[in-house]
Amino acid sequence: MQDGDSLVQETISKEYEVSRVPVREALRQLQAEGLVSLRTHKGALAISTKRETVIELLDLRILLECDILSHALTRLQETDLFACRGDLR
Numbered sequence: 001m002q003d004g005d006s007l008v009q010e011t012i013s014k015e016y017e018v019s020r021v022p023v024r025e026a027l028r029q030l031q032a033e034g035l036v037s038l039r040t041h042k043g044a045l046a047i048s049t050k051r052e053t054v055i056e057l058l059d060l061r062i063l064l065e066c067d068i069l070s071h072a073l074t075r076l077q078e079t080d081l082f083a084c085r086g087d088l089r
Contacts, residue, residue, distance in 0.1 A: 003048035007036065033057075 007027065013020045027044045030036035037045045 003046060005046040007044040007046060
């Protein structure tokens with residue numbers, strides 16, 4: 001994918017055999033992360049990002065998600081596990 005390449009929702013949805021709704025949502029999330037530019041009535045365009053920047057962002061995300069998980073696990077209760085499995089105990 002090159003900077004400025006057009007991202008066509010219909011083409012992507014056919015390639016991955018999904019409806020356009022999850023593709024549209026994915027493009028919105030990519031826009032929030034600065035990887036896609038959405039233009040009204042014009043579609044989406046890819047935005048190039050340096051490899052080093054992407055790696056740095058992923059490293060930060062790993063650190064944050066692991067920290068959040070460790071805090072969540074200290075608060076985990078048996079009833080939470082039952083709720084995850086759908087048990088009504």
